[in-house]
Amino acid sequence: xxxxxxxxxxxxxxxxxxxxxxxxxxxxxxxxxxxxxxxxxxxxxxxxxxxxxxxxxxxxxxxxxxxxxxxxxxxxxxxxxxxxxxxxxxxxxxxxxxxxxxxxxxxxxxxxxxxxxxxxxxxxxxxxxxxxxxxxxxxxxxxxxxxxxxxxxxxxxxxxxxxxxxxxxxxxxxxxxxxxxxxxxxxxxxxxxxxxxxxxxxxxxxxxxxxxxxxxxxxxxxxxxxxxxxxxxxxxxxxxxxxxxxxxxxxxxxxxxxxxxxxxxxxxxxxxxxxxxxxxxxxxxxxxxxxxxxxxxxxxxxxxxxxxxxxxxxxxxxxxxxxxxxxxxxxxxxxxxxxxxxxx
Numbered sequence: 001x002x003x004x005x006x007x008x009x010x011x012x013x014x015x016x017x018x019x020x021x022x023x024x025x026x027x028x029x030x031x032x033x034x035x036x037x038x039x040x041x042x043x044x045x046x047x048x049x050x051x052x053x054x055x056x057x058x059x060x061x062x063x064x065x066x067x068x069x070x071x072x073x074x075x076x077x078x079x080x081x082x083x084x085x086x087x088x089x090x091x092x093x094x095x096x097x098x099x100x101x102x103x104x105x106x107x108x109x110x111x112x113x114x115x116x117x118x119x120x121x122x123x124x125x126x127x128x129x130x131x132x133x134x135x136x137x138x139x140x141x142x143x144x145x146x147x148x149x150x151x152x153x154x155x156x157x158x159x160x161x162x163x164x165x166x167x168x169x170x171x172x173x174x175x176x177x178x179x180x181x182x183x184x185x186x187x188x189x190x191x192x193x194x195x196x197x198x199x200x201x202x203x204x205x206x207x208x209x210x211x212x213x214x215x216x217x218x219x220x221x222x223x224x225x226x227x228x229x230x231x232x233x234x235x236x237x238x239x240x241x242x243x244x245x246x247x248x249x250x251x252x253x254x255x256x257x258x259x260x261x262x263x264x265x266x267x268x269x270x271x272x273x274x275x276x277x278x279x280x281x282x283x284x285x286x287x288x289x290x291x292x293x294x295x296x297x298x299x300x301x302x303x304x305x306x307x308x309x310x311x312x313x314x315x316x317x318x319x320x321x322x323x324x325x326x327x328x329x330x331x332x333x334x335x336x337x338x339x340x341x342x343x344x
Contacts (some may be wrong), residue, residue, distance in 0.1 A: 004208045006036075011212025015054065017236050023159055024114065024236060025051065026152020029209060031107055031240050034151075034247065038202070040099040041091050044151040045192035046202045048088075050209035051185040057214065059179035067175025069168060075133050076140035076158065077180035081187035083144025084154075088188045091149050092195025104247035106150030111240030113156055115269070118233030119276040121284050131167050140180070148188040154181050234277040238270035 010032045018025035026047050033043040062068050091099055143157035155177060162173040192200055245266055249259050 004204055007033075007205050007208035008212035008215075010036075011050065011209035012216040013212075014209075015213040015216035017232065018155075023155025024152065024233075024240075025054065025213070026147060026154065027107060027110055027114075027150075027156065027240055028152070028236060030103070030151025031111075031243050033205070034100070034103065034107075035243055038205070040103040040151070041094075041192065041196060042200060042202055044088070044091060044103070044148060045189065045196060045200050046205045046209065047151055048084075048148070048185045048188040048192065049201055049206045050213065052182065052189060053210045054213040055178060055182040055185055059182050062175030062179055065171075065175070067171045068179050069172050069176045072131060072136065072162075072168065072172075072176045073180045075131075075136040076143075076176070077183040079137040079140035080144035080147075080154065080158070080180060080184040083141040083146075084148040084184045084188035085144075085191040087145040087148030088191025089195050092192055092200070100247055101251035103150055104244040104251070106146060106153065108241050108244040108248065110146075110150065110153050110156045111237045111244065113160075114233050114237030115241065115273040117160065118230050118237065119273040119280070121230075121280040131162070131165060135165070140184075144184050144187070147184060148191065154184055228281055230277045230281045231274070234270075234273045238266075238273065241270070242266055 010029055014025045014028040014032070017028050026044075029047050029050075030043050033047070034040065038046070059068070091103075094102070139158060139161050143154050146157055147154035158177045158180075159173060162168055162177065168176070189201075242263070245262060249262060254262075
């Protein structure tokens with residue numbers, strides 16, 4: 001009973017992170033399950049089976065809020081499902097000893113990505129035209145494969161690529177990726193079912209993760225308004241990197257002063273990323289304050305204002321003029337919003 005309670009808390013924590021960042025449910029829950037001693041294939045299989053329920057609820061919510069581009073969902077979900085099925089089959093056929101370092105390496109890489117991503121402000125990109133299938137299909141294939149073999153990664157791979165393209169509003173990117181993940185999670189679960197059999201799923205673990213995730217969903221909508229997502233992303237990225245570095249060091253049988261040195265370097269990098277995230281958050285908030293203080297009816301032909309005393313230059317002010325995705329007036333929603341990192 002105690003173990004199931006801990007697993008429910010794992011699911012709750014993972015959903016809180018996912019609700020604030022629009023990603024990292026699989027990364028967080030898989031990392032914590034691996035840390036608790038669960039085999040890599042069983043951890044990924046259980047997480048994906050639980051995600052069928054959480055992503056279904058998220059997809060319905062995004063659809064009701066109008067955050068879904070069904071054309072994008074159709075073109076990214078099917079390749080993603082194929083990649084996830086293939087990844088689940090590969091992971092199921094690999095021994096636990098061989099799979100643990102691979103999964104830890106994937107998670108460590110994605111955790112490092114989160115550190116880099118949230119250590120700097122997210123700036124809006126604008127581009128014309130529609131996303132093409134020749135871009136969406138390979139993206140879905142790769143993201144689905146990484147998601148299944150790493151126990152997570154659909155959001156961290158697919159969401160940034162679509163955001164950088166600039167052809168979709170951030171809330172539409174989040175909604176479309178989350179909705180497509182339902183298909184990906186189902187395909188991954190089918191692959192694990194074929195490769196591992198029904199006994200490969202830890203059903204009590206799945207139930208605990210699902211219950212914790214469903215409880216956390218409304219809390220996440222409240223949390224994202226209080227805790228700056230930029231700081232949360234940098235914090236979780238560091239936890240994922242340090243936790244999986246432990247598995248990699250054990251697999252490499254590195255002893256002596258090497259582990260201490262590696263942890264010291266990673267810890268220093270984590271603190272640096274947190275410091276940069278705090279600085280980016282403060283600069284963005286100061287720039288927004290400058291925009292809020294400016295007259296709404298300013299002459300558009302007037303010369304651009306110089307950087308203010310806080311150091312927020314024209315680029316920061318321009319970024320600050322973008323409507324916050326979490327602002328209902330901008331058509332956004334409070335939960336599962338990666339773009340909340342811009343606003344903090």
